[in-house]
Amino acid sequence: MPLRIPKLGMAMTEATFVEWLVDDGAVVADGQPLYSVETDKVESEVPSPAAGTLHQAAEPGVVYPVGTEIGTLDVPD
Template sequence: MNLRITVKMPKLAVSMQDGTLSEWLVADGSEVKEGEPLYVVETDKAAQEVPSPATGTIRLIATTGEDYDVGAPIAEIIFTA
């Protein structure tokens, strides 16, 4: 059984409506662990590392250097039970 968890652009501040995916800290297809830093988001105020919400194999969807709306899917984590 495969469980897919969608990784979405987070809302890091009350006024945040979008953010720039500035860097992936993991490679597509790699194993990630819950809490491990996955990517860096830049806003007009700061850059912040965002941790993995789950453990599994990551499939990257979004491209670095692009802006994404809060809640937009940027990756999937696939957990095989």
């Protein structure tokens, strides 16, 4: 399952990736905070959409357009 930069506001087109809150390869729970992003107005933690194993791709400090894949979540069958 791809993890993407979410659209947190109507006018939002990009966000700065701040940090991963979970280690690469960690098993995470549904709803567990995975990473934080910052817009011109606010910094937000983004929760996991499901339980699974996290694989990181995004680098902290980089500005990404909304919808950019920043990692994946391997979800058990």
